[in-house]
Amino acid sequence: MPLVLTEEQRMLRDAARGFLDEKAPVAALRKLRDDGNADGFDRGLWKDMAGMGWAGILVDEEFGGSDFGFVGAGVLAEEMGRTLTASPFLSTSVLAATALKKIAGDDHKKEYLPKIATGDMLFALAVDEGAKHRPAKTAMKAEKHGNGFKLSGSKTFVADGAAADKVLVAARSAGAPGEEDGLTLFLVDAKANGLSAERTAMVDSRGYARLDFDGVEATGDDVLGEVDNGYAALEGVLSAGRAGLAAELSGAAQGAFDMTVNYLKERKQFGVEIGSFQALQHRAAHLYAEIELVKSAVLKALQDLDGMYDTAALSCSLAKAKAGEVAKLASQEAVQMHGGVGMTDEYDIGFYMKRIRAAQEMFGDAAFHAERFARLRGF
Amino acid sequence: MSDLEAFRAETRAWLEENCPKEMRDGGGGEGAICWGGRKWTFESEAQKVWLERMAGKGWTVPAWPKEYGGGGLSKEEVKILKAEMRAIRARSPLESFGIWMLGPALLQFGTHEQKAHFLPPIARGEIRWAQGYSEPNSGSDLASLQTKCEDAGDHWRINGQKVWTSYADEADWIFVLVRTDPSAPKHNGISFILVDMDQKGVSTKPIKLISGASPFCETFFDDATTPKEFAPGVSSIVGEINRGWDVAKYLLTHEREMIGGGGSLGMGARSPGEIAAEKIGLDDAGRLDDPILRGKIAQTEIDGWAFLLTMERMKDEAKAGKGVGAKSSMLKYYGTELNKRRFELAMDGGGSDALEWEGARSNDGQLARRWLRTKANSIEGGTSEVMLNIMAKRILDLPGA
Numbered sequence: 001m002p003l004v005l006t007e008e009q010r011m012l013r014d015a016a017r018g019f020l021d022e023k024a025p026v027a028a029l030r031k032l033r034d035d036g037n038a039d040g041f042d043r044g045l046w047k048d049m050a051g052m053g054w055a056g057i058l059v060d061e062e063f064g065g066s067d068f069g070f071v072g073a074g075v076l077a078e079e080m081g082r083t084l085t086a087s088p089f090l091s092t093s094v095l096a097a098t099a100l101k102k103i104a105g106d107d108h109k110k111e112y113l114p115k116i117a118t119g120d121m122l123f124a125l126a127v128d129e130g131a132k133h134r135p136a137k138t139a140m141k142a143e144k145h146g147n148g149f150k151l152s153g154s155k156t157f158v159a160d161g162a163a164a165d166k167v168l169v170a171a172r173s174a175g176a177p178g179e180e181d182g183l184t185l186f187l188v189d190a191k192a193n194g195l196s197a198e199r200t201a202m203v204d205s206r207g208y209a210r211l212d213f214d215g216v217e218a219t220g221d222d223v224l225g226e227v228d229n230g231y232a233a234l235e236g237v238l239s240a241g242r243a244g245l246a247a248e249l250s251g252a253a254q255g256a257f258d259m260t261v262n263y264l265k266e267r268k269q270f271g272v273e274i275g276s277f278q279a280l281q282h283r284a285a286h287l288y289a290e291i292e293l294v295k296s297a298v299l300k301a302l303q304d305l306d307g308m309y310d311t312a313a314l315s316c317s318l319a320k321a322k323a324g325e326v327a328k329l330a331s332q333e334a335v336q337m338h339g340g341v342g343m344t345d346e347y348d349i350g351f352y353m354k355r356i357r358a359a360q361e362m363f364g365d366a367a368f369h370a371e372r373f374a375r376l377r378g379f
Numbered sequence: 380m381s382d383l384e385a386f387r388a389e390t391r392a393w394l395e396e397n398c399p400k401e402m403r404d405g406g407g408g409e410g411a412i413c414w415g416g417r418k419w420t421f422e423s424e425a426q427k428v429w430l431e432r433m434a435g436k437g438w439t440v441p442a443w444p445k446e447y448g449g450g451g452l453s454k455e456e457v458k459i460l461k462a463e464m465r466a467i468r469a470r471s472p473l474e475s476f477g478i479w480m481l482g483p484a485l486l487q488f489g490t491h492e493q494k495a496h497f498l499p500p501i502a503r504g505e506i507r508w509a510q511g512y513s514e515p516n517s518g519s520d521l522a523s524l525q526t527k528c529e530d531a532g533d534h535w536r537i538n539g540q541k542v543w544t545s546y547a548d549e550a551d552w553i554f555v556l557v558r559t560d561p562s563a564p565k566h567n568g569i570s571f572i573l574v575d576m577d578q579k580g581v582s583t584k585p586i587k588l589i590s591g592a593s594p595f596c597e598t599f600f601d602d603a604t605t606p607k608e609f610a611p612g613v614s615s616i617v618g619e620i621n622r623g624w625d626v627a628k629y630l631l632t633h634e635r636e637m638i639g640g641g642g643s644l645g646m647g648a649r650s651p652g653e654i655a656a657e658k659i660g661l662d663d664a665g666r667l668d669d670p671i672l673r674g675k676i677a678q679t680e681i682d683g684w685a686f687l688l689t690m691e692r693m694k695d696e697a698k699a700g701k702g703v704g705a706k707s708s709m710l711k712y713y714g715t716e717l718n719k720r721r722f723e724l725a726m727d728g729g730g731s732d733a734l735e736w737e738g739a740r741s742n743d744g745q746l747a748r749r750w751l752r753t754k755a756n757s758i759e760g761g762t763s764e765v766m767l768n769i770m771a772k773r774i775l776d777l778p779g780a
Contacts, residue, residue, distance in 0.1 A: 003692040276779030281771035296688035370677040379652035
């Protein structure tokens with residue numbers, strides 16, 4: 001498949017860019033932060049996005065979605081990255097929609113996919129238990145209890161974990177932490193007895209939570225996929241999330257870079273635009289090249305998810321590694337090249353640095369994915 | 380079956396029938412390249428037969444028009460041909476500066492008569508061309524070149540010196556950038572001219588590089604001559620007189636894409652990770668027993684993979700109607716810097732074995748010599764710094780660049 005967007009995907013991108021520039025520029029994120037918004041996003045804006053078919057971008061048309069595939073979802077994530085738009089898009093429309101489409105039975109699909117498409121129901125994926133993403137080290141217990149399970153343990157860094165209506169959670173029904181076997185995925189109600197959420201204010205001002213499961217009951221119906229055998233299914237969902245984050249990081253890197261290049265053309269010192277200095281030109285040109293590589297890696301990962309979902313893990317890992325690393329560089333160069341004003345809260349550039357730092361950490365940083373890559377390559 | 384699938388099937392069958400077994404060794408390294416030309420000695424009958432058969436189909440230059448010795452294939456068909464050749468590890472039948480550089484320049488800027496005169500012998504591997512661009516005092520500042528070209532009635536008279544002329548000592552003809560108007564601003568007095576090297580006014584001297592090889596020469600023009608016309612309509616000047624810089628820029632763009640893309644293939648099938656795994660070994664968990672080097676190699680291989688995808692994306696975008704244009708500077712910059720990084724890591728992984736310079740064990744120091752050769756990648760065809768300047772000016776539109 002050619003590594004370019006189709007006409008339809010380009011139109012989606014152009015429409016998204018127009019909408020986000022108007023409705024959700026960085027100023028909107030600043031306002032959410034300054035207002036102390038508990039959700040970390042604007043529910044009204046999310047309804048508007050759902051109205052345009054974004055919430056159901058991965059949902060089949062029979063369930064009311066717009067069914068644009070992963071490339072379409074990535075196009076939206078990239079544009080949201082460009083303007084740092086806060087929304088439950090990743091957790092609900094990418095992660096949960098993927099899980100439901102790929103793993104869930106027909107009843108779950110019928111019940112939940114239409115509600116994702118309308119934007120009426122929010123989801124969160126709870127995987128991490130420690131400060132670093134290590135899904136195989138999942139320790140949260142899923143003990144047999146009657147016909148169902150009792151879930152005990154805690155999760156951290158759960159995006160939209162406090163706002164969600166439903167929580168998709170990975171727990172250990174067998175084996176020991178560190179083993180890939182023995183994991184089971186559950187879809188539980190956020191208001192279930194024994195489940196408590198502590199909203200955690202993070203550097204990027206988005207909505208996150210730490211979740212505590214104290215004997216939360218789950219029935220057999222709440223299991224997504226196979227008992228004890230959920231690791232591969234989880235990996236598939238994580239791949240989609242990694243590609244979505246990589247797309248967002250690509251957009252954020254481009255947004256920060258565009259601001260920086262504009263600044264280099266405006267800011268004068270020593271009587272000339274600072275962009276005329278070769279020391280800065282070369283760094284900007286290098287960064288441009290790195291961002292071009294990110295775009296290619298991201299598009300490949302998204303195309304692989306659409307065309308060969310079961311074997312897309314490697315390209316998703318590579319895209320996440322490359323996008324994380326380059327977006328960090330873009331944000332660091334952005335602040336440095338903005339000079340003193342880059343350090344001020346008044347300027348938007350700092351928001352890019354903060355969001356990029358969080359997004360590159362989620363579902364594995366560049367080191368995590370490079371390590372994985374090395375293992376798969378036999379060294 | 381679509382037309383392309385039918386083409387793939389026919390191509391596969393033809394290659395199976397016509398590619399000699401000896402030519403299916405995946406390229407065989409720089410020494411196995413067939414360059415063609417008047418002075419060429421084929422390494423084997425198979426190499427000769429392979430060239431003749433491919434040239435007969437026009438497939439030494441598959442994308443060129445049939446009337447000029449090419450295969451007349453579409454971009455999609457060329458992609459299929461290349462893929463089918465790779466699948467049987469077929470060598471390229473012919474490589475040359477005529478194919479890479481002069482041909483594209485003539486196709487873009489030449490008259491029909493020039494194309495008909497010069498292109499078919501290139502396609503058949505009969506004439507080997509050299510490129511005369513750089514001069515001792517005109518490297519990055521190429522447009523300052525001083526080689527003089529004067530009107531001498533029915534011919535041109537050329538005096539000056541070129542340097543870094545690839546394989547000039549083995550070439551038959553040379554395309555040269557010369558100054559035809561010394562009074563004009565430097566970019567506007569240059570012409571792109573074709574010269575037969577088989578004359579006493581042209582001499583060459585190989586330059587020995589740090590790799591020990593001599594792929595480049597100095598080339599001297601002492602009252603060398605070239606006719607104004609080789610035949611009716613076949614001028615020795617390509618494009619307009621004094622507008623040779625347009626041709627040069629076009630070719631430099633072309634060359635940069637090539638150097639950027641070709642570099643990543645220089646190590647053959649072995650990646651730094653594989654070399655290091657063999658020389659250093661793996662720990663009990665199957666990881667390279669040198670964690671810091673392992674991390675560096677992984678990062679570089681990720682960059683290499685993303686770079687290959689970028690090459691692919693740029694080609695696909697060009698097909699979709701967008702030209703590569705100034706982005707060739709980006710590909711050249713990144714590809715060559717990446718190649719240098721990869722070879723540094725291959726040397727790190729190879730340890731003292733990789734330092735061997737002579738003898739069968741190291742294939743006469745192949746890795747070490749290639750490692751040193753890569754250092755030229757970011758100099759030849761425009762330095763990395765010049766590429767960054769071009770990107771800053773043409774892509775980012777930064778002031779004063």
